[in-house]
Amino acid sequence: MKKAVLALALVAALGSLVLAASYRTFDEIVKSGKVIVGTEGEFPPFNYFDEQNNLVGFDIDIGNALVEKLGLKGEWKAQPFDTLLIALNQGRFDFVVASHTITPERSKAVDFTKPYYCTGNLIVSKPGGPKSLADLKGKVVGVQVGTSYYDFVVEKAPGVKEVKTFPTNPNALEALLSGRVDAWVTDQFTALEVVKKRGVSLQLSGLLNKEEIGIPVAKGNQGLLRALNMALDLIQADGTYAQISMKWFGKDIRCR
Numbered sequence: 001m002k003k004a005v006l007a008l009a010l011v012a013a014l015g016s017l018v019l020a021a022s023y024r025t026f027d028e029i030v031k032s033g034k035v036i037v038g039t040e041g042e043f044p045p046f047n048y049f050d051e052q053n054n055l056v057g058f059d060i061d062i063g064n065a066l067v068e069k070l071g072l073k074g075e076w077k078a079q080p081f082d083t084l085l086i087a088l089n090q091g092r093f094d095f096v097v098a099s100h101t102i103t104p105e106r107s108k109a110v111d112f113t114k115p116y117y118c119t120g121n122l123i124v125s126k127p128g129g130p131k132s133l134a135d136l137k138g139k140v141v142g143v144q145v146g147t148s149y150y151d152f153v154v155e156k157a158p159g160v161k162e163v164k165t166f167p168t169n170p171n172a173l174e175a176l177l178s179g180r181v182d183a184w185v186t187d188q189f190t191a192l193e194v195v196k197k198r199g200v201s202l203q204l205s206g207l208l209n210k211e212e213i214g215i216p217v218a219k220g221n222q223g224l225l226r227a228l229n230m231a232l233d234l235i236q237a238d239g240t241y242a243q244i245s246m247k248w249f250g251k252d253i254r255c256r
């Protein structure tokens with residue numbers, strides 16, 4: 001009997017070990033001299049590949065500025081958005097800069113820094129299409145898979161006909177342009193980028209909510225979290241952040 005209980009306890013302990021996040025502590029990262037940063041690379045203007053196939057964007061500049069403040073070398077790894085947090089907890093990267101909204105659900109799985117910018121969602125449609133949550137009733141809405149946009153539409157627009165998910169945010173835009181969805185719900189800055197860069201005639205709703213965007217580390221990696229929060233304070237105080245934000249948006253997008 002006692003043995004059985006012991007065996008069960010052992011299985012439980014091993015099970016939690018397997019589920020626990022694996023990560024490098026800040027000391028281990030510093031000793032190695034190099035920090036590995038994860039992102040997606042399909043989310044302009046925050047993280048994307050330019051024509052020369054360089055990883056660029058606001059997230060990339062912020063990530064590089066943080067790495068520099070920590071006195072480290074950085075290496076980026078890009079992979080699909082909906083795989084990033086799992087890979088982070090498996091130790092594939094030390095942290096991720098991919099415009100993750102800080103949500104209670106995600107905060108159970110990973111730990112977030114203070115927000116590095118604040119933003120909000122809006123609805124994008126063709127002229128004459130839906131431009132309010134009420135207008136979405138009976139419509140087909142496109143969103144990127146695994147994003148806060150999906151939850152937002154499901155929670156705030158209960159009358160929608162269907163929410164279609166796409167692997168990337170640009171895929172959802174293409175679906176809107178080709179008429180496979182009636183509306184696209186996305187971040188305000190990604191929508192403005194499309195209007196600016198592609199010159200397509202699309203209508204944007206007003207801002208529908210407020211989202212705080214943070215940098216996730218593996219669950220429990222407190223040392224790295226502290227270091228990143230400190231580096232974030234530093235780049236916000238010394239003008240580095242403002243310069244990066246001006247470059248991409250013509251204004252400062254930090255939370256206020």
Ligand code: ARG
Pocket residue numbers: 040041042043047081098099100101102144146147148149169211213
């Ligand atoms: N902020 C939204 C979220 O956290 C969208 C992030 C999308 N990021 C990306 N790299 N595609 O769900």
